[in-house]
Amino acid sequence: MSTLKISDLHVSVETDQGTKQILRGVDLTINEGEIHAVMGPNGSGKSTLAYAIAGHPKYTVDSGSITLDGEEVLEMSVDERAKAGLFLAMQYPVEIPGVTNSNFLRTAKTAIAGEAPAIRTWVKDVRGAMEKLRMDSSFAERNVNEGFSGGEKKRNEILQLELLKPRFAVLDETDSGLDVDALKIVSEGVNRAKAETGLGILLITHYTRILRYIKPDFVHVFVAGRVAEEGGPELADQLENEGYDRFLTSASA
């Protein structure tokens, strides 16, 4: 069984005002097939955690470790992490002018699989995945995320998730900017991917509404750069009713 293990992770970022500590000792273990929701207020460091896992160069890991089945992820380059089976659906997906989605997807698939996919099945897979996500076929020939609406960008992230078939996926606020219909479609995509490959998921969110469609096994409350409380799905309901106030006061106390 695959395990993604984050231990005592400390991460900082260089700002104009100097070094800023963001993550202050994060511990989190995700097994294959598990869904972990990470919830927390704005600025608590959720995206920083996601970027640190993916290896964004802006974020410096000061101490701690991230291992994937015992292998140190922090020693891998960004693309090596993806090849090892990690995937990050970004809160703000990046536009790449002049590069078509289909070229991008094929190049990524080729890189991750180590060989080019068989053309016929690949074209069919892409088309099928797009249909299920209710993406018009024109999105294949459009440039990556260029001019996509917020919701379309999120669907495009899940399209990649379904096609690249990672072992662990971090979904950073995939629900934000989605209306109810789109939220359902995207959630179905995530659930499909999980049913098919049994991937482990770290679902970062602000609100509980996506948890109606993607059922978490564990919920972690993230405050001021560390996990303040953990529990089962019932913790999400509690947060829904009470908000984060309780944690904020205890964090500042």
Add this chain to the structure above:
Amino acid sequence: MSDETIPLTGPTVDLTAPDGGTAVEVTGTGSRAALISDATSSHNGGAPVQTRNARFTSTEVSAFPEVTGREASWKLTPVDALRDLIDGALDGGRYDFTLDAGAGDGAGIDVSWVPRTDQRVGLAGIPEERASANAWSTFSEALAITVSGEERAEVRVQRDAFGPAVRGAHTIIEAKPFSDSVVVLDNSRDASLVENVEIIVGDQARLTVVTVQDFDDDARYLATHFGRVGRDATFKHVVVSLGGKVVRVNPAVTLAERGADGELLGVYFSDAGQHLEQQVFMFHQAPDTKGRVNYKGALQGAGARTVWIGDVLIGPDASGTDSYEQNRNLVLTDGTRADSIPNLEIETGDIQGAGHASATGRFDDEQLFYLQSRGIPEEVARRLVVRGFLADIVQKIGFAPLEERLHAAIEAELAGDAETPSIEVTA
């Protein structure tokens, strides 16, 4: 009202793009303000010229004063590396070339040497600077490429035998009325050459001229392309500069008759120590003309240098003009310099639209991260981004065999000599 002259220069002028979007201005390196004022000053360092087409012209090299390097047309050019081309004796004789016919199998296209007395010499333009005049004074025969008939015709003139001689050359490309053709000047290997290319686009003709500069590392090439576009004719001009020490191609196109359409495209990739320059001039002379200028360049390596000056002049009779010009540069490494100077002069109040944009930006690390986070190795990701940046120009060339080759050439530029791509990137 209709006679007012509005010289629009520099980053603060922001005209609306024809698609309703906003023209973007991002300052590159160097002092823009100084560069802009120089670009519109007189060739002889005297009083500023009011309009772009009021520059002194002559076919006689002796009519031009010594080049100081302060003139509008030389200000950003390394003149000291070009003295022999500007002032020296040039070999104006024939050179060898080979022809490669595409569609139409050569039918409708005649390529031959013609004497200086050919009636077409001087029809499309007269030199504005000394090197151009030097070549004009020197050439013994002109290479004339004449397209007739109405079937689509394509020809590639492979010019790889200029050799080390310091040369002056003259080329005529004439598209007869109603003709439809693509002419590729495919320049490579060694050259120390000054050339004038006259392009005459007959009424209702459709002509694409592509000039590829893929010279050896120490080659020097100065070219002026004079274009004259006739009534309801469609002219596409593409400058592709990749190889050479100093390569300067200056297209000056006059939309001379009503309904003329000119699209001036360029793509360039400057490596360490390379100077690639283009001074583009689009003159809307007749009413109801449409002009598009779109140049994109990438810079990589210490001392990589590019210059783009884009002058658009909308003359007093050019009512109904629709004009837009833009230049974008992508800076891949430190130690490069891109000058990008759009100028727009409008002499009539009655136009459909005119605008310009210029931007020079660094390679976007977020794009790189995004691609890498999908497993794409860094070098492949860089190639994708740069290829993507330049792709819209390459795709507009409208001549498939060349497009593929250019993509490959751009990727080779990016790869340098150091690296063999492990993953193929296809369109």
